Amino acid sequence: MTAPHALTSELLTAFAEDPRGPVALALRQQLVPVEGEGGVVFPPTYADIGYSLDTLSDGTKVVTIDSVGAQANRIEPLFKRAAPGRPDNPLAALVPQIDIAIGNDRTVSILDAGHRLGDALIRSSGLADDARAAFKLYQDNGDASALAKLAPTSLVFGAWDSRDTQAKLPRILQSVIRAWDVDVLHRAAQYVPPIDYVAEGALEETGDKSENDVRSQLGFRHAPAVWRDDGRKEKVLGGVVVRGEIRRDVTINLVALRQLGGDNGAALRRYVLGLALVAAAEPPEAFLRQGCLLTPAPNGASDWAMVARTGERTPVALDADHALKIAREAKAAFGVAPDRTVKFDPGRARDALDEKKDGKTKKKAKG
Incomplete structure (x- = not known):
């Protein structure tokens, strides 16, 4: 077996700068329930459909255990400042810690905002103008420098400013968990x-x-x-038995990374790459929901590979400590915005609601 390539400075430069370099880093990791092989696993349920279950042309049933969005929302808070009474989190020093103060005693980290920098919480706060300017700079010039300094995880996990500038940030890091060849159980x-x-x-x-x-x-x-075949199946679903495998697929998109432009673009791309490596190398959240506690398979392969433009796959060594070192050095070279707390502005929220209502009223009248 070929020894994995170390993440040398030269290789990192190829990831971030070389247009003919590898297109991605990829991980295919087998997971198992803590109960062991064949244990019952509970996927998430969705309104009207229950489990997100697909049947392939050969009859194989595939169910989503954790979606791309759900995985991103689990991984991103790893960069959040540690809670009181807990040990310091070394990952928190890698990104700006920006909180939105709501009322007198409630604050929300932007790392908990579901739509990241494009979230309604941001647009209704003292961060709104800075966020809009950063989105516009990226949208008009492909310059991601302001985004990287203000909210770098929005570049790592992607964001869409769908309610304002319409700027879209592709995901650099994508992770999803699916179970293959499943049978659905029901309960009463x-x-x-x-x-x-x-x-x-x-x-x-x-x-x-x-x-x-x-x-x-x-x-x-x-x-x-009890089980009823009357449209209320999601209320009595009893999990799934997995006859195939539970698999976590993680991708770091190096093509999307190399498209990030701006002043000091090389340092910017190395910084975002460092954050993506940290997010990818950290052990995944094991407890996804009640009835779904997963760990890596004891004998399952979980090796990273860099994927060339030709499709050739070469093993690489990626571990959490080395990724943290890379990210720290990259942050020092790039520099980010300072930590700060901004206030939620109810007036901005009210103006957005009124504008939306007026738009619907005008559209209805015109129709």
């Missing part, structure tokens, strides 16, 4: 109240069905939850 349950409220005289007897339904919903009456 029966709630039994601690007492018979009617027999004890606490509630009167009634034959009114709607009244009894309400009593069941509030826990005053027996409440069964």
Whole structure:
């Protein structure tokens, strides 16, 4: 077996600068439930469809265990300042720590904003003008320097300023977890109240069905939850059994990285690459949701490879400590905005709502 290539300075330069260099770094990692092979895993459920389940042409069923967006939202907070009482987080020093103050005692980190720099929370705060200027600079000139200094994780995980400039930032890092060849299970349950409220005289007897339904919903009456083929399947889904594999696929898009321009572009790209390497090398969040606690397979391959333009794959050594060292050096060379706290502005939020309402009213009148 070929020994993995070390991430030398020369190789990092090729990743960030060479237009004929590798197109991506890729990881295919096998995961298993803590219960072991064959354990029941609970995917996320979605309104109206239940599990995100696809059937391939050969009949194989594939289910999403954690989507690209969900993985990004799990990984990005790794860069957040440590909570009080917890050890310092070395990753927090790599990016600006910017908080939005809401009211007197509530703050939200921009690293927790679902749409990142394009989130409504940002547009309704003292960060709005800086964010808009950074998006416009990128949109008009391909210059990502302001974005990298203000909110670099928006470049790593992607963002879309869909409510304002329409600027789109492609994901440099993408991760997704799917389970292959699955069978869907269902479950049933029966709630039994601690007492018979009617027999004890606490509630009167009634034959009114709607009244009894309400009593069941509030826990005053027996409440069964059973499998029904009537459009309510998501309420009684019981997880999946995986006959194939649970796989985490991670990609660092080096082509998208090399397209980031701006003043001191080489330092900018090396910095964003460093953050992407850190995010990729950190151990993944194991607890995805109730009934879905996953770890890397003991004997499963989890090696990184750089993928050439020809499709040739070459192993590379990527570990968390080396990635952190690379990112620290890159941040020092590039420089980012200082930590700060800005205020949420209810007036901005109200103006955005009124503008949207006026637009709908005018559109309706014109129609």
